[in-house]
Amino acid sequence: MMGKEIEALKQAVVNGDEVAVPYLARKALDAGVSPIDILEKGISEGAQIVGEQFEKMEIFLTELMLSGEAMMAGLEVVLPHVKAEDVPQRGKVVVGTVRGDIHEIGKNIFKSLLIANGFEVSDIGVDVPTSKFVAEAEKIKADIIAVSALMTSTLGGQKDVIDFLEQTGDRAKYIVMVGGGPTNQEWADEIGADGFAETAPEAVRVAAKLIEEGRR
Numbered sequence: 001m002m003g004k005e006i007e008a009l010k011q012a013v014v015n016g017d018e019v020a021v022p023y024l025a026r027k028a029l030d031a032g033v034s035p036i037d038i039l040e041k042g043i044s045e046g047a048q049i050v051g052e053q054f055e056k057m058e059i060f061l062t063e064l065m066l067s068g069e070a071m072m073a074g075l076e077v078v079l080p081h082v083k084a085e086d087v088p089q090r091g092k093v094v095v096g097t098v099r100g101d102i103h104e105i106g107k108n109i110f111k112s113l114l115i116a117n118g119f120e121v122s123d124i125g126v127d128v129p130t131s132k133f134v135a136e137a138e139k140i141k142a143d144i145i146a147v148s149a150l151m152t153s154t155l156g157g158q159k160d161v162i163d164f165l166e167q168t169g170d171r172a173k174y175i176v177m178v179g180g181g182p183t184n185q186e187w188a189d190e191i192g193a194d195g196f197a198e199t200a201p202e203a204v205r206v207a208a209k210l211i212e213e214g215r216r
């Protein structure tokens, strides 16, 4: 049953149908499909397909934008259902997308899962200047700075955050996590990030582990 609901949702994301996506997301929730499965197997996999089509120039920017809006409409329905569990406070996290990059869907999913798992989160949005990640971390006394980037052209923004921390002498104060489309473990190692994850659920596990280990 879950297969059918998710398949329809994925297709609606690909079609950029801003009405069908929230409608089908609601139906999947009603059918008992878990919010995480809807996000990861429906919306994210649909996004993957749209990305490939755009890359191969099978679709145009307008269609990419419609899919983006459909995904956001889906998140609006699903994210409130990612319930906060009754878990002890695990730590504070600053999340944002690097300067020049306005992709926010993955960041928003990660943020919601963090909150659901007992983290306190300050979301500083998209197109965030390097220094703001650090200033916000200082302000809320964060444990983790989580930096999202979705394009090869903006990936360098993650390194900029780490370089800035080195320059200001604050590197040892924070755990830095990186993620988003083009990031991988090799890149994370290269820039000296403390953590990386391919998906948001995995990212939450990594965040919890890094805090437990007190790795700064």
Ligand code: B12
Binding pocket: 040, 043, 044, 047, 048, 050, 051, 052, 054, 055, 061, 064, 065, 066, 067, 068, 069, 071, 072, 100, 101, 102, 103, 104, 105, 106, 107, 109, 110, 146, 147, 148, 149, 150, 151, 152, 153, 177, 178, 179, 180, 181, 182, 195, 196, 197, 198, 199, 200, 201, 203
């Ligand atoms: C939707 C989308 C858009 C939407 C964004 C809507 C929004 N409000 O966010 C719109 C239409 C606005 C858009 C615009 C553009 N886009 Co776009 N977009 C996408 C698309 C299809 C999906 C991205 C997405 O949301 N995926 C779903 C989420 C859930 O996945 P995710 O972000 O990777 O996040 C998951 C994990 O990575 C992880 N995660 C995310 N962040 C973090 C952070 C940390 C710390 C951790 C640990 C984990 C983590 O958790 C998430 C959940 O599991 C991708 C294709 C793709 N394959 O990614 C292209 C893509 C990213 N876009 C691309 C491009 C080129 C653009 C534009 C430049 C197009 C243009 N010509 O204008 C503009 C960029 C504008 C800008 N300055 O940023 C390219 C980038 C190519 C490259 N070289 O890297 C891609 C790859 C498409 C392609 N194949 O060509 N886009």
